[in-house]
Amino acid sequence: MSDVLTRLSELLEQRKSADPASSYVAKLYAKGMDSILKKVGEEATETVIAAKGGNKEEIIYETADLWFHTMIMLAKADLKPDDVLAELARREGLSGIVEKANRSK
Numbered sequence: 001m002s003d004v005l006t007r008l009s010e011l012l013e014q015r016k017s018a019d020p021a022s023s024y025v026a027k028l029y030a031k032g033m034d035s036i037l038k039k040v041g042e043e044a045t046e047t048v049i050a051a052k053g054g055n056k057e058e059i060i061y062e063t064a065d066l067w068f069h070t071m072i073m074l075a076k077a078d079l080k081p082d083d084v085l086a087e088l089a090r091r092e093g094l095s096g097i098v099e100k101a102n103r104s105k
């Protein structure tokens with residue numbers, strides 16, 4: 001995992017005991033999973049709009065917002081980016097077409 005994801009993941013764990021008055025992440029944790037998921041949905045939509053627009057800077061900015069809020073969702077669910085990376089590693093080399101065909105067997 002990249003250093004920035006590792007550092008951010010560790011910070012998100014620390015924010016679980018932080019004061020919501022001084023931390024955006026702690027404030028979002030305090031609002032609960034539904035509010036976190038609402039942000040993930042909003043940022044996903046903004047990423048789609050940015051990608052449709054084709055401006056590279058906007059796509060990067062909105063994708064960073066989406067990844068950030070998705071990492072808060074994972075932390076709230078007591079999961080880590082490494083858990084997702086392990087799933088991607090498990091899928092490595094397995095064609096999506098083959099995997100889908102195997103589902104119905």
Ligand SMILES: N=c1c2ncn([C@@H]3O[C@H](COP(=O)(O)OP(=O)(O)OP(=O)(O)O)[C@@H](O)[C@H]3O)c2ncn1[C@@H]1O[C@H](COP(=O)(O)O)[C@@H](O)[C@H]1O
Nearest residue numbers: 008011012015018022023024025026027039042064065068
């Ligand atoms: N990477 C981020 C990051 N990306 C986006 N954001 C915030 O996420 C929010 C995104 O919301 P929107 O763009 O929808 O703007 P908004 O309308 O103001 O948001 P809402 O009022 O709807 O929540 C903004 O407040 C951004 O500042 C982030 N806030 C924090 N981080 C990282 O998280 C760390 C901990 O942050 P705190 O917990 O606030 O100290 C920071 O040091 C950073 O490394």
